[in-house]
Amino acid sequence: MAAECMLTLRDARAIADAVDTPVFVYDLDAIRQRVERLHSTVASVAPFGFTLRYAMKANSCLALLQVLRDLPAPINLHIDASSEYEVLRAMRAGFPASRIQLTSQFPVQNVAAKFVQQGGSYNACSLLQLQRFAADCAAAAASSSYSTLQSTTSSSSILSSPPHVCLRVNPGLGSGGTNRTNVGGPASSFGVWHEQLDEALRIAHQHSVKITACHSHIGSGTDPTTWARAADLTLALVARMPDVTTVSLGGGFKVDRMLAADPIDMRVVAQGIADRLQNFYTLHKRKLHLELEPGTFLVAQHGCVLSRCVDVVSTGAQGYTFVKLDAGMNQVLRPSLYGAQHPIFVLPRGEEERKPPAADGDVCLSSSGATITATEASCIFVGPCCESGDILTPSPGDPEGLAPRQMPFMPQPGDLVVVGGCGAYCSAMATGNYNSYPLAPEVVLLPNASPRQQQQHEEGRMWRVARQRQTLEQVLENERPLY
Numbered sequence: 171m172a173a174e175c176m177l178t179l180r181d182a183r184a185i186a187d188a189v190d191t192p193v194f195v196y197d198l199d200a201i202r203q204r205v206e207r208l209h210s211t212v213a214s215v216a217p218f219g220f221t222l223r224y225a226m227k228a229n230s231c232l233a234l235l236q237v238l239r240d241l242p243a244p245i246n247l248h249i250d251a252s253s254e255y256e257v258l259r260a261m262r263a264g265f266p267a268s269r270i271q272l273t274s275q276f277p278v279q280n281v282a283a284k285f286v287q288q289g290g291s292y293n294a295c296s297l298l299q300l301q302r303f304a305a306d307c308a309a310a311a312a313s314s315s316y317s318t319l320q321s322t323t324s325s326s327s328i329l330s331s332p333p334h335v336c337l338r339v340n341p342g343l344g345s346g347g348t349n350r351t352n353v354g355g356p357a358s359s360f361g362v363w364h365e366q367l368d369e370a371l372r373i374a375h376q377h378s379v380k381i382t383a384c385h386s387h388i389g390s391g392t393d394p395t396t397w398a399r400a401a402d403l404t405l406a407l408v409a410r411m412p413d414v415t416t417v418s419l420g421g422g423f424k425v426d427r428m429l430a431a432d433p434i435d436m437r438v439v440a441q442g443i444a445d446r447l448q449n450f451y452t453l454h455k456r457k458l459h460l461e462l463e464p465g466t467f468l469v470a471q472h473g474c475v476l477s478r479c480v481d482v483v484s485t486g487a488q489g490y491t492f493v494k495l496d497a498g499m500n501q502v503l504r505p506s507l508y509g510a511q512h513p514i515f516v517l518p519r520g521e522e523e524r525k526p527p528a529a530d531g532d533v534c535l536s537s538s539g540a541t542i543t544a545t546e547a548s549c550i551f552v553g554p555c556c557e558s559g560d561i562l563t564p565s566p567g568d569p570e571g572l573a574p575r576q577m578p579f580m581p582q583p584g585d586l587v588v589v590g591g592c593g594a595y596c597s598a599m600a601t602g603n604y605n606s607y608p609l610a611p612e613v614v615l616l617p618n619a620s621p622r623q624q625q626q627h628e629e630g631r632m633w634r635v636a637r638q639r640q641t642l643e644q645v646l647e648n649e650r651p652l653y
């Protein structure tokens with residue numbers, strides 16, 4: 171079944187009237203439920219314990235992080251951070267360091283003093299990172315005073331002796347929705363290449379660092395069969411790492427933003443992992459605690475961009491009808507980058523104005539007054555940037571191809587348009603201030619806690635602005651004039 175629009179017409183109008191468009195909207199309650207379901211599905215079968223991390227690179231909105239931080243036991247959601255800035259952001263959102271793991275492509279300096287001494291865990295993603303971590307720990311242990319990333323934090327050192335570290339491995343196999351989301355195998359720079367494991371073990375031994383966890387993440391949008399093979403390869407490496415007690419199999423669980431239902435059954439995936447951990451125990455007599463760190467799977471389907479059609483242009487009978495929105499690559503880069511597919515819904519201005527699916531011969535009026543035939547209700551949706559790549563409906567997997575969408579009626583300037591599947595890797599990954607457009611605001615739909623709110627829900631969801639629209643002053647604030 172095709173994905174449905176997450177906003178009612180009433181809510182969309184209320185939000186657009188109050189904060190204007192484009193605006194990100196996230197359904198916090200739906201995300202909470204999704205996290206709870208995934209946690210209970212995996213925790214109920216994981217034989218030796220389970221920790222769920224949220225890969226905050228997917229969406230680092232403060233309001234969302236706060237909801238995730240406060241999920242009740244037994245969830246105790248942890249964070250996968252991909253830079254020291256994400257670590258800081260998670261801590262500012264109230265996550266203790268002990269619930270954060272840093273997995274960064276960038277070899278962060280002084281990670282022990284800054285973060286691990288406060289209880290955070292570090293995932294070394296290269297031999298250099300491992301070496302540097304060992305040196306940092308030695309320096310931090312030698313020094314009685316250390317700075318903290320959070321100036322307000324005054325925790326005492328909890329650096330274990332010997333220091334513990336997680337090792338990210340590249341198991342030799344990758345997968346992903348596209349080559350750009352594939353982060354495993356020989357064409358990927360992520361993690362220690364599996365053939366260099368002995369070198370990693372030697373470095374750890376030489377510097378008295380204990381590798382107690384092993385991590386692999388092979389890509390986003392990975393199909394379950396490849397994912398299971400990667401899990402097998404990772405466990406084969408863990409068998410050679412005697413101190414490892416935790417295995418993190420990353421994220422990457424497939425979501426099809428165009429569909430209402432998940433393309434994978436997480437109960438089957440979870441059981442597959444549980445069986446592997448049980449077999450590992452039978453063979454090696456070692457109980458492995460399991461970690462997973464999805465981003466997409468938890469948030470992608472519960473966010474959207476509410477936008478407006480600002481123009482409609484046609485390139486004639488042999489060409490296309492382009493529906494221009496006030497939202498595009500500045501908010502949703504994935505189509506331009508990967509040829510990713512997002513559902514698009516045009517909201518009627520009023521029931522009476524809703525046109526039936528266009529039939530050959532119908533005519534509509536474009537903003538310029540030119541007539542556009544009804545066959546052009548098949549639309550290419552584009553964004554407002556001066557960039558031919560600013561396109562929301564490319565061919566699947568091919569950002570350079572154009573794939574017209576059949577819409578039930580021809581959008582017209584002023585129509586509200588919802589781009590779905592924008593909860594993950596949209597706000598967090600957008601092209602920011604390109605063309606000097608300000609960052610779009612973020613609005614969160616709130617849970618309906620009380621019966622009164624429930625009643626209001628029937629009249630319209632409660633919502634709140636979680637991030638305001640950027641002002642031009644904020645766009646320019648770090649610039650310094652030459653004269």
Ligand SMILES: Cc1ncc(COP(=O)(O)O)c(C=O)c1O
Nearest residue numbers: 225387390421422423464465466
């Ligand atoms: C190390 C790591 N873990 C987890 C994830 C989350 O992946 P996804 O959002 O596809 O679940 C990523 C994504 O790039 C990642 O790099």
